[in-house]
Amino acid sequence: MKEDLPALESLRVDLAALRRRGVDEHEVQAELPVDWLAAALCDTDAEVGEPGSVSLRLLLQPEGVVVVQGAMALRFSVPCGRCLSPAAVDGNTEIFATFMPGAEADEDGPADEDLDPDDDSADVVRYQGPVLLLDALVAEQVALAYPMRALCERGEACRGLCSNCGYELNTLAAEVRRCPQCHGEVPLTPVADPPDETRDERQDNPFAAALSKIELD
Numbered sequence: 001m002k003e004d005l006p007a008l009e010s011l012r013v014d015l016a017a018l019r020r021r022g023v024d025e026h027e028v029q030a031e032l033p034v035d036w037l038a039a040a041l042c043d044t045d046a047e048v049g050e051p052g053s054v055s056l057r058l059l060l061q062p063e064g065v066v067v068v069q070g071a072m073a074l075r076f077s078v079p080c081g082r083c084l085s086p087a088a089v090d091g092n093t094e095i096f097a098t099f100m101p102g103a104e105a106d107e108d109g110p111a112d113e114d115l116d117p118d119d120d121s122a123d124v125v126r127y128q129g130p131v132l133l134l135d136a137l138v139a140e141q142v143a144l145a146y147p148m149r150a151l152c153e154r155g156e157a158c159r160g161l162c163s164n165c166g167y168e169l170n171t172l173a174a175e176v177r178r179c180p181q182c183h184g185e186v187p188l189t190p191v192a193d194p195p196d197e198t199r200d201e202r203q204d205n206p207f208a209a210a211l212s213k214i215e216l217d
């Protein structure tokens with residue numbers, strides 16, 4: 001959890017108060033403000049333009065165990081992996097975690113850090129004190145929503161930037177195969193040249209063949 005992340009009071013649940021009232025099921029719904037989402041994603045190049053939301057159900061179980069499940073909805077944008085223009089990211093995700101009182105974690109705390117991330121027990125979160133910090137859990141999920149790779153609205157058709165000089169290739173006509181700035185050959189899409197089958201069709205098509213000759217000359 002990031003130390004500079006502002007607290008989101010609506011996601012801090014006073015368990016002691018719930019238990020005093022004999023409550024064993026509790027719903028939490030909260031808006032995730034733009035500033036807070038931006039703070040949760042501050043280590044990335046994501047741009048947040050609208051608030052998100054989260055809806056969680058807490059089941060209070062014996063011995064301080066709290067099962068949390070629900071869903072988070074958010075949208076943000078990241079630079080397109082090819083052309084760097086904004087690419088929309090749908091960060092909607094389900095949330096599932098089990099909170100356990102942290103007393104035992106003090107004894108074998110270091111062992112927790114060796115947990116295999118793929119292990120189910122990684123979903124176990126230790127907590128201390130009477131207040132459950134669901135904002136930390138949600139912030140972690142927000143950070144995990146950052147995609148490995150995203151494409152702008154052009155999708156796979158995005159031609160990206162010239163690998164030699166950075167020229168924006170999406171501004172070129174689809175059949176142009178030379179960068180107008182550095183005159184290097186550029187692929188029709190970054191998936192490189194069309195597969196062989198397509199190339200054969202191109203040669204069968206007199207118009208396309210003539211066009212590609214012009215470009216190569």
Ligand SMILES: [Zn+2]
Nearest residue numbers: 080083152158
């Ligand atoms: Zn793009």
Ligand SMILES: [Zn+2]
Nearest residue numbers: 162165179182
């Ligand atoms: Zn170029």
